[in-house]
Each structure stands twice: as C-alpha cells, then as structure tokens.
Amino acid sequence: MTIKLDYSDCHLKNVLQSINSIALIGASKTQQRPSYFVMKYMQKKGYRVIPINPKYAGDKILGELIYPSLSKCDQHIDMVDIFVSKNQISFITKEAVSNKKRLRISYLWMQLGLIDLDASKIAAEAGITVIMNRCPKIEYSRLSGEISWNGINSEFFTSRRNGLL
Numbered sequence: 001m002t003i004k005l006d007y008s009d010c011h012l013k014n015v016l017q018s019i020n021s022i023a024l025i026g027a028s029k030t031q032q033r034p035s036y037f038v039m040k041y042m043q044k045k046g047y048r049v050i051p052i053n054p055k056y057a058g059d060k061i062l063g064e065l066i067y068p069s070l071s072k073c074d075q076h077i078d079m080v081d082i083f084v085s086k087n088q089i090s091f092i093t094k095e096a097v098s099n100k101k102r103l104r105i106s107y108l109w110m111q112l113g114l115i116d117l118d119a120s121k122i123a124a125e126a127g128i129t130v131i132m133n134r135c136p137k138i139e140y141s142r143l144s145g146e147i148s149w150n151g152i153n154s155e156f157f158t159s160r161r162n163g164l165l
Helices: 009-018 034-044 086-098 117-125 136-144
Strands: 021-025 048-052 079-082 107-110 129-131
Touching: 009 129, 009 136, 021 034, 034 048, 034 136, 079 086, 086 107, 086 117, 107 117, 117 129
Parallel strands: 021 048, 021 079, 079 107, 107 129
Antiparallel strands: none
C-alpha cells in the first residue's frame, strides 16, 4: 500500500466537493485559536462542522453542540479533521475506524504539521481516504481563488495600534 503526501488539486477539490459534514477534533471555543477560524470559515462555506473536544463537551461553539468524542457523537460525519497533537492521532484514527460505519466516515484529514504513516495505513485499510499535513480551510480558499483575502481581511487581526487610527 502506498501512502500519499502529495495530493493533486483535483483530488483535494473532489474531497471538498463530496463532503457536507466535518467532525473537527480539537475544536476550541477560543476565537484566537486556528481550529475556531477553520470551523467558522468552513461553516460559512456551507459545511456542517461538528466540534469534538472532551474539555468543552455539552457546550456549544458557533451554534454547534460539542461532543466529547467520535464514539459519543450521533451525527453523520463525512470527514474527520484532526486538529490535535501528533501523539493523539493514532487513538483518533482507531476511533474513526471503529465508528466508520455508524457515522459514515469517508475521509480522515490531518491538519498542517500532522503526519502519521501508521495511522494513515490503519485508516486506508478500513477504506477511509486520508489526507495529511493540509488544512481544509487553506485548500478550500486556495482552490476557490479566495486565498489572497482569507485571514488578511478577516477584520479580526490588525496591525493598527489601539487609538491611533
């Protein structure tokens, strides 16, 4: 079995066009965290993003109930987006595989900086397509031609000092 790290634009576009729901593992309620930006952006693009984080289970992020784990989730999930540290990837992958049929998981996406060849092999053997070391927000915006303004024109960050302009 060959593990891919180089994904064609066509492949990434097909993945993003074939999904409707994303389980965001490691979702944060903190607006300054990258996982929050990703969730908000993907929601604005029409995806249902289901936050998974045991720390905030039962609360809500951007209107969505936070589940403690994939095993406790009762929502349809097309893609699992892993937004946690590398040492948790294996556990999350095994949890995704064991819940694949019940949740209808087709894709496992590991965020920037996350590469786990063993976990990728486990998921691929279970019939789950794996993408590593990529961000769905960045790929969506790059493939749609929006990348030049994403993050830059968010009106959240500014180089202006308070009270000067």
